[in-house]
Amino acid sequence: METFVPSLLNGVIYGLLLFMLSSGLTLIFSMMGVLNFAHASFYMLGAYFAYTITQSTNFWFALILAPILAGLVGAGVEKWGLRKVHANGHVAELLFTFGLAYLIDEIVKIIWGRNAVNYRIPEALDFTIFRLYGSDYPAYRIFMLFVAISMLVALWFLLKKTRAGLIIQAALTHPHMVGHLGHNVPRIFMTVFGAGCALAGLAGVIGGNYLVTEPSMAVLMGPIVFVVVVVGGMGSLEGAFIASILLGLLQTLAISVDTTFGEIFGFLGLSGTSEVGSISIASLAPMIPFLMLVLILMIRPRGLMGDREF
Amino acid sequence: MKLMKSAALAAAMALVAAGASADTLKIAVIDPFSGPFGPSGDAALKEWTFAADMINAKGGIVGQEIEVIGYDNKVNPKESLVQLQKALDKGARYIAQGNGSAVASALIDAISKHNKRNPGDEVMFLNYAAVDPSFTNDRCMFYHFRFDADADMKMAAVTDWIKDQDDIKSVYIIGQDYSFGKAVAASAVSDLEAKRPDIEIVGNELHPLGKVKDFTPYVQKIIASGADAMITGNWGADMVLLVKAAISSGFEGPILTYYGGSLGAAVAMGESAVGQVKAIVEGNTNLETTPEQNAYIEAFEAAYPDNNYYYHRIHNAMNMFKMAAEKAGSTTPKDVAFALEGLEYESPYGKITMRADNHQLLQPMFVSTFSDNVKRGVEDLPLGWVAGDEDRIEAEATALETTCNMERPAK
Amino acid sequence: MTDITQKYANLAPTTAQKFRQRVLPFLALAVVLAIIPMSGPSGTAYTLLNVMGINIVFALSYNMLLGRGGLLSFGHAVYFGLGGFAAVHAMDAIGSAESGFWANYPIFFLPVIGFAGGALAGAVIGWPSCKRAGTPFAMISLGIAELIAAAGLMFGSIFGGEEGVTGDRMVGHEVFGLSLGPTSEVYWFIAFWTFVGVAGMFAFTRTPLGKLSEATRDNPERVEFIGYNPTRVRYLVFIFAGAFAGLSGGMAAVNYEIFTPEALSLVPSGLVLLMAYIGGIRYFTGPILGAILLTYMQSMLSDFTEAWLLYLGLLFICIVMFAPGGLAGVLYGFTDALRAGKLGEVIGRWAGQAIGSALALFGMIILVEVAVHWSNGFGETFEPYGLHLTFGNPLTWVLIVVPVVAGIVILRRLANTEEGVIA
Known part of the structure; x- marks a missing residue:
């Protein structure tokens, strides 16, 4: 219990942060077929915008403004960049976002410097909310949980209960049909791309100060976002949600398992002091997502909840 | 294609010809100046340049002016060898490098081969931060000099400090899963065993390098283990994220780091890390020292307002280099290398000695504590590093047995 | 049969x-x-x-x-x-x-x-x-x-x-x-x-x-x-x-x-x-x-320049957006026209494109270099040919904006005429 309950809570919070990051990418990917390599860069932009805004106002302004700014940048990228490349096929689009990630990294370094910036948790949230088996539980983590769940509810409401959501849902699975019905598909694409980037930006606002806001944060987060999208499946926000939570839980629970390969496979004659035998499950925890990525693509290429292969 | 090649060639040659001015003494700093590790290489280059400027202002070394040239190696061992060749072509016979033991290892290997294959045209390696112990043990080389304490010496200093902390009864070791992290963990275990057998090592954990985003689960494991102190060799984001997670989860003991003082860490850790994070270093800007050293630090920070004086060893390296060249009356690497062996230098923080048997500098070390009560802050913050007398580990105490079997050339 | x-x-x-x-x-x-x-x-x-x-x-x-x-x-x-x-x-x-x-x-x-x-x-x-x-x-x-x-x-x-x-x-x-x-x-x-x-x-x-x-x-x-x-x-x-x-x-x-x-x-x-x-x-x-x-x-x-990664990124993006055939595509386009004897027809447009790209590139390089030097702090400035370029210097903005705008105008005009020909 002592390790299980905190692990469960941490896993859920980490999973929700992942979901916030990847929900936008799932929307973009399902609709446009583009795996946006620069998606984590918008997460970084969100954090940096929030830092700049908190310099002159406070965190609460940043919480609202920074995602909007990140979304606007995203919409601009779609309108003036991605749309032009679209004619050259998906590989060209993927490579465009790949180059864009390089570019955003460098531009961020020029504007905000090459070291971490002093982006802090607001004082109002900087306290211990409760103690859990001896360790303090920071209130900010509960705040992260709260923001993530609000976003989840808002997104669900938007997609399932509004007309705009209906069109987006239709465009997710049948973009051509939606176009034939007279909707401005390029504009829907731009909006969804912008909104997706804004969600990543929001993750940056609340993750940037909890973790560290520095130019390499995008590179660190990048690959794991893909894992969520691919494991979750094409066109499925539910899938992305389940995959995020699953990854969060698996990773945090694995950290608390100190068993080594030597102990597990001892019966096969694997010695606990050999190089392979001394590796513990805990030390492999951060690699679990990639293992999952490869396995899922091999066994169930449509992902957990995907409605089609991609 | 032919055109491209010859154009590339012509440009390459023009470049080589342009920079070669024969009369300066060239020190090539091969370190990252772009990409994620750019800032730390850049900071070091500034300190090399500044140290050289200071010496040039007083007439240079044996009448020669020093010229420091930076070569961007992108922390890539292979690219470093390309840059080494460029430096050699420009006439540099002194190579300085610090970021990354992988790069240092490649350079040591390449320089030792160069020296073997080109007798009479030797190259010397001034290592100011690559801390793999093997460079001054099994793999020691006559033309390699290390001005930083190696990983084992730093651990010896850390454990010397822990030895006197009676309230530390249990220690948790956490590090990155690669050769350096493993070496730190191994020497921590053996040193503690020898110096404080009563201390219980309640955890010894490795995590993949640069892959962990949220350290909270690790920290909760550490807190659950009841550890009184934490030792980590982590650097970069892995160090900062670990410290932040530890403090926000209420870990209360000291966090002993190797790289707590590195560039950018102070801003990222913030006020909450005050008093808990400790770093093992060869000096900090708030130590009692000579007026000259204070003036030197101030002059450096005035010249480069965005940087803080951090690599004191570069100052040491430059001054010992000058002393050795003057003692030998020559600036050829072979003479300087012989003169450096056993050289003693009265540094602003105490006497330092270049060991003759393995070319490792012995210098006093300090277990510095992150503090908000400082004369000189870092990174424009009111926070900085302090160390008292009880945190000082004398140079002799850091000397370890060496397995080095140095092959010396004929004089 | x-x-x-x-x-x-x-x-x-x-x-x-x-x-x-x-x-x-x-x-x-x-x-x-x-x-x-x-x-x-x-x-x-x-x-x-x-x-x-x-x-x-x-x-x-x-x-x-x-x-x-x-x-x-x-x-x-x-x-x-x-x-x-x-x-x-x-x-x-x-x-x-x-x-x-x-x-x-x-x-x-x-x-x-x-x-x-x-x-x-x-x-x-x-x-x-x-x-x-x-x-x-x-x-x-x-x-x-x-x-x-x-x-x-x-x-x-x-x-x-x-x-x-x-x-x-x-x-x-x-x-x-x-x-x-x-x-x-x-x-x-x-x-x-x-x-x-x-x-x-x-x-x-x-x-x-x-x-x-x-x-x-x-x-x-x-x-x-x-x-x-x-x-x-x-x-x-x-x-x-x-x-x-x-x-x-x-x-x-x-x-x-x-x-x-x-x-x-x-x-x-x-x-x-x-x-x-x-x-x-x-x-x-x-x-x-x-x-x-x-x-x-x-x-x-x-x-x-320490901004070489930025130039690399820009080059890559430009290739993806404007020249999907890559450098070889540009080169072969040239030799194909040469071989087909159509060089006279296209050379004017290519020259225009080359000038436009060069102008835009010139402005971009000034922008990047000034920005990089600015972001490094410690009073370092970009000083090509003895010019003292900072963001405070109006000349800097002239050198950035004029070539970039001129280059883009030339390129757009050429692109429009090309489309006109096809239509």
Whole structure:
């Protein structure tokens, strides 16, 4: 219990942060077929915008403004960049976002410097909310949980209960049909791309100060976002949600398992002091997502909840 | 294609010809100046340049002016060898490098081969931060000099400090899963065993390098283990994220780091890390020292307002280099290398000695504590590093047995 | 009986065409490789040429997947690295062997070991990867690259930990009288294997498998209809691509005498992608151009500006957006027009485009350089030709805005007239 309950809570919070990051990418990917390599860069932009805004106002302004700014940048990228490349096929689009990630990294370094910036948790949230088996539980983590769940509810409401959501849902699975019905598909694409980037930006606002806001944060987060999208499946926000939570839980629970390969496979004659035998499950925890990525693509290429292969 | 090649060639040659001015003494700093590790290489280059400027202002070394040239190696061992060749072509016979033991290892290997294959045209390696112990043990080389304490010496200093902390009864070791992290963990275990057998090592954990985003689960494991102190060799984001997670989860003991003082860490850790994070270093800007050293630090920070004086060893390296060249009356690497062996230098923080048997500098070390009560802050913050007398580990105490079997050339 | 045989025009190339298209370029390559040392290159030039040779083979092997096979991989450095590690370990075995196989194996032929190592790695990893093409393939390659890069740091006995595995190339039997000590001798080794690699990969494109790989890229269903299994085709191509990447790894092992786990990581995988794409993936020679340019940029441009990564990113984005054929596409567009005798018609537009691009580039460089110097702080400014350019100086903005706007206006106008002509 002592390790299980905190692990469960941490896993859920980490999973929700992942979901916030990847929900936008799932929307973009399902609709446009583009795996946006620069998606984590918008997460970084969100954090940096929030830092700049908190310099002159406070965190609460940043919480609202920074995602909007990140979304606007995203919409601009779609309108003036991605749309032009679209004619050259998906590989060209993927490579465009790949180059864009390089570019955003460098531009961020020029504007905000090459070291971490002093982006802090607001004082109002900087306290211990409760103690859990001896360790303090920071209130900010509960705040992260709260923001993530609000976003989840808002997104669900938007997609399932509004007309705009209906069109987006239709465009997710049948973009051509939606176009034939007279909707401005390029504009829907731009909006969804912008909104997706804004969600990543929001993750940056609340993750940037909890973790560290520095130019390499995008590179660190990048690959794991893909894992969520691919494991979750094409066109499925539910899938992305389940995959995020699953990854969060698996990773945090694995950290608390100190068993080594030597102990597990001892019966096969694997010695606990050999190089392979001394590796513990805990030390492999951060690699679990990639293992999952490869396995899922091999066994169930449509992902957990995907409605089609991609 | 032919055109491209010859154009590339012509440009390459023009470049080589342009920079070669024969009369300066060239020190090539091969370190990252772009990409994620750019800032730390850049900071070091500034300190090399500044140290050289200071010496040039007083007439240079044996009448020669020093010229420091930076070569961007992108922390890539292979690219470093390309840059080494460029430096050699420009006439540099002194190579300085610090970021990354992988790069240092490649350079040591390449320089030792160069020296073997080109007798009479030797190259010397001034290592100011690559801390793999093997460079001054099994793999020691006559033309390699290390001005930083190696990983084992730093651990010896850390454990010397822990030895006197009676309230530390249990220690948790956490590090990155690669050769350096493993070496730190191994020497921590053996040193503690020898110096404080009563201390219980309640955890010894490795995590993949640069892959962990949220350290909270690790920290909760550490807190659950009841550890009184934490030792980590982590650097970069892995160090900062670990410290932040530890403090926000209420870990209360000291966090002993190797790289707590590195560039950018102070801003990222913030006020909450005050008093808990400790770093093992060869000096900090708030130590009692000579007026000259204070003036030197101030002059450096005035010249480069965005940087803080951090690599004191570069100052040491430059001054010992000058002393050795003057003692030998020559600036050829072979003479300087012989003169450096056993050289003693009265540094602003105490006497330092270049060991003759393995070319490792012995210098006093300090277990510095992150503090908000400082004369000189870092990174424009009111926070900085302090160390008292009880945190000082004398140079002799850091000397370890060496397995080095140095092959010396004929004089 | 009616004669049902039809007469086809003989479309097969004539001997002269065959010679011109298939033999002449390689003779030219061999001549170029042979005369370079006569210009008396410096040590730096030799080093750079050696790296270029390695990267040419590596980028071409990548293009077997991306350009020829339509398989976007984010983990090609895995095969380069594994081939290289196999070669370095073989180098050590040669150095320590007293007798037997390794004692008689010359260092000169180490790339063969790299080739085998890369092929083996490709055969093992390719089996699960090649079941699908497109985005799933790209994602699998990414996941596997991450896993192998992490393993590279964990398994010290194979990969030597952070510091990698080192070797000495001056051991074993000498062949062709090359001791392989100085870089000028290594040049001949690299030149030989670059030629072998380039010729080998060109020959591969002429094989039935090479043709099928292009067919699979364009239309896997039809390949299935004519009785071939696309998965199998992809798998075989993947093995060959891994093998040639391993070959370049073996070349690198001899050139650098060290291999570190960093060689397996995503960074070199990304770089080889940039090389191939910037050079032009639709042409066989594209990756060669890209490898030469990027090697030069990586090792020399960083002397002039620390923003070289930004320039690289900009170049890449521009290629993706405006010149999907890459550098080779631009070059061939020029020579095609020359050959078709239409140079007069298009030269005006090209000149305009060149001027427009140059103007825009000029403004961008000023912007980037001023920004980089500004962001570095400590009062450093960009001072070309004695001009003191800062963001506070109105001249700076004139130098940035005027050329960029003028360049864009020229380019847009040209683009509009071109569309007008088509319409």
